[in-house]
Amino acid sequence: MERLIDEQLGILRDKLLLLGGTTESALRNAMQALTGRDSKLAKKVVKDDKIVNKMELEIDRLCIEIIARYQPAAYDLRFVISVAKITPVLERIADHAANIAEAALVLNNEPQHREFVDLPFMAEVAGEMLSDSLNAFTTEDGELSRQVIKRDKEIDRAYDKVFGELIEMMIEHPALTNGAAHLLFVAKHLERIGDYVKDICELNVYLTEASFIKHSKKK
Amino acid sequence: MGSKINIKNLNFFYGADQALFDISLKIPERQVMAFIGPSGCGKSTFLRVLNRMNDTIPIAKVSGTVKIDGKDIYAPKTDVVALRRKVGMVFQKSNPFPKTIFENVAYGIRINRMHKDKTDLEERVEKALKDSALWDEVKDRLNTSAFGLSGGQQQRLCIARALAVQPEVILMDEPASALDPIATQKIEELVVELKEHYTIAIVTHNMQQAARVSDRTAFFMLGKLIEVNPTERMFTHPDEKLTEDYITGRFG
Ligand SMILES: Nc1ncnc2c1ncn2[C@@H]1O[C@H](COP(=O)(O)OP(=O)(O)O)[C@@H](O)[C@H]1O
Ligand SMILES: [Mg+2]
Numbered sequence: 001m002e003r004l005i006d007e008q009l010g011i012l013r014d015k016l017l018l019l020g021g022t023t024e025s026a027l028r029n030a031m032q033a034l035t036g037r038d039s040k041l042a043k044k045v046v047k048d049d050k051i052v053n054k055m056e057l058e059i060d061r062l063c064i065e066i067i068a069r070y071q072p073a074a075y076d077l078r079f080v081i082s083v084a085k086i087t088p089v090l091e092r093i094a095d096h097a098a099n100i101a102e103a104a105l106v107l108n109n110e111p112q113h114r115e116f117v118d119l120p121f122m123a124e125v126a127g128e129m130l131s132d133s134l135n136a137f138t139t140e141d142g143e144l145s146r147q148v149i150k151r152d153k154e155i156d157r158a159y160d161k162v163f164g165e166l167i168e169m170m171i172e173h174p175a176l177t178n179g180a181a182h183l184l185f186v187a188k189h190l191e192r193i194g195d196y197v198k199d200i201c202e203l204n205v206y207l208t209e210a211s212f213i214k215h216s217k218k219k
Numbered sequence: 220m221g222s223k224i225n226i227k228n229l230n231f232f233y234g235a236d237q238a239l240f241d242i243s244l245k246i247p248e249r250q251v252m253a254f255i256g257p258s259g260c261g262k263s264t265f266l267r268v269l270n271r272m273n274d275t276i277p278i279a280k281v282s283g284t285v286k287i288d289g290k291d292i293y294a295p296k297t298d299v300v301a302l303r304r305k306v307g308m309v310f311q312k313s314n315p316f317p318k319t320i321f322e323n324v325a326y327g328i329r330i331n332r333m334h335k336d337k338t339d340l341e342e343r344v345e346k347a348l349k350d351s352a353l354w355d356e357v358k359d360r361l362n363t364s365a366f367g368l369s370g371g372q373q374q375r376l377c378i379a380r381a382l383a384v385q386p387e388v389i390l391m392d393e394p395a396s397a398l399d400p401i402a403t404q405k406i407e408e409l410v411v412e413l414k415e416h417y418t419i420a421i422v423t424h425n426m427q428q429a430a431r432v433s434d435r436t437a438f439f440m441l442g443k444l445i446e447v448n449p450t451e452r453m454f455t456h457p458d459e460k461l462t463e464d465y466i467t468g469r470f471g
Contacts, residue, residue, distance in 0.1 A: 003468050071427055073454045073466045210456035 005070040009079060012062050013138065016083050016090075019055045020134040023090045024127060026052070026097035027193065031123040034104035034186065035116055042108065045101035052094040059087045075207075082207040086137065089196050089203075093130065096189040096196075103182045103189075110179050117165050119183065122158045122190040125151060129197040136201065142208040145201035155194035162187045223248040223388060223418040224269060229283035231264055231442075233276070238264045242283070242444045244437060251410060251419045253433035253450065255426060256465070260439040262422040266390045269420065270306035271299055287388065304331060307381035311393040313373035315365035315380075320357050323365045323376055324348060327384040343383060351379035352409050371402025378409065389413065391421040395428065407432050426466055430454045438462045 026045055033042035063084040066072060072080055129148050136144040166184050170177045222245035231239035238261045246252050254262045264273065271292060273279040285292050292302055304327075315323050324344045327333075334340040344361075348354040353375040357368070365376055374394060381389055391410070395403040410419060410432045423429050429436050430450060437447040438461070446459045457463050464470050 005468075073426065073430070074457055074463045076467050077455060 005072060005076060008066050012083055015059050016086060017134060019087065019090050022052055023094045024130055026094045027127055030097040030100040033101050035120055037108045039105055039108045042101040042104040046098050049094055049098040052091055056087050056091045059083065078207050078210060082203045085203050086200050089199050093193050093196050096193050100186050100189050103186050107179055107182050118158045118162045119186055122155055125154050126190050126193045129194060133197050133200040136204050140208045142205050145204040148201045149198050152194045152198045155191055159187055159191040221248050222246060223287065225286045227284045229285060231268060232280040234278040238442050240442045244444060244447060246418060246420060248418050249414055250434040251414050251421060251432055253429035253436045254422045254439060255429050255436060256439035261442040262439055263392050266392055266420060266422055269390055270303050270308060304384045305386055306388040306390060307386035308390045309377050309381055309394050311396050313370065313377045315373050315376055318365060319362045320365050320376060321361040324379050324383050327380060331384055347379040347383035350382050351375045352405065353379055371398050371405055374398060374406060388418045393422055393424060396424065438465060
């Protein structure tokens, strides 16, 4: 039997996935703008962040409407709450992508002195984690979510390495300090994105298994 | 918190038709336990088992044990009148007597000879009306007919009538299902207040009502107890798929 609420939950799911997809491409494009020194693309990423903000508002509104109209319970309730909590996380990830694009705009005006150390690797892991986290959400896959949570460590390790290398670069080539500092920002943004994806996965686990793991010790 | 009522392996029959199947359940003292489930699943039958209201049905047959405060209420020497005083009941349709407001509440006190004198009787009536949150609305017209009250007031009068004989357990069978939202809210507030002193079992087909007022919820289907859990758990993450399907309206 199709319930009245089912159609609304379907719409909500689609909207969240659309937001997720938009966020994924924002990250991909921001990194492409950086490594490909493509300022036009960087500007587009910065501009498109407004679309993400609008999507966030729409999802918020729909969550509230569903709660008010249908008083969801059990899985339905957890689903709506999860969407309401995942949405601002995606919005923040998109913010970080826009910040990376802004860094790219600065860096693209400077001569490129060096490869981008491990930044593309970090971005690749972050992108994969993000896409897995959204897949895990739609397929209600708690196991996949737990795997993604573990991968955050890869990003953290890469961040530590990038950090060390960039500090070294600043010391050895004081003239590159400005560029290195901006690359450091990018690294920090990617590291934060990893943390946010981890948050999404923790919400997935809540949705599928109804246990919050964020503040519990047994991770 | 100890359990007030302890039901073990309860089976109930209307003649050859079994209405309740092997139900074991504990109802904690001074809490509200809500009973939900599709129509005809045996909620009312179950409630009536708890104060032996089913005794009036000739074909009814019970097996298993129902203990209140550790005493088997189906033991042969049970004083059924005393039992029904201890375990009061409020029904879906308010059913005041065709008498004054005062007399409706005084009735149980009188037949049980609980009062010392007229003043004591008046005090008991006043207390019951206060405890049922009706006093302020009726204190100036105690000697007018109970039928002059609104539906919600009549229902609270029935609660006052139940409270007047100083019960310990109150059974409520869909007490708000015939009331408008405001009257319903008053009943719900009252239920939550009453649990400070009473153990309450409430049947409701309004899931949100169960979620709002109860500490624990029991879900019945086809005469079987499917699940009982703390209400918060029941409405966020029930253990049983059947419960999940019922409270999310997946089957009708
Ligand atoms: N007095 C009765 N005599 C025979 N069968 C009854 C009687 N009362 C209820 N039943 C039957 O017992 C089952 C449970 O009914 P009831 O306890 O009223 O369910 P609920 O309150 O959950 O709607 C139903 O099949 C109903 O038809
Ligand atoms: Mg009934």
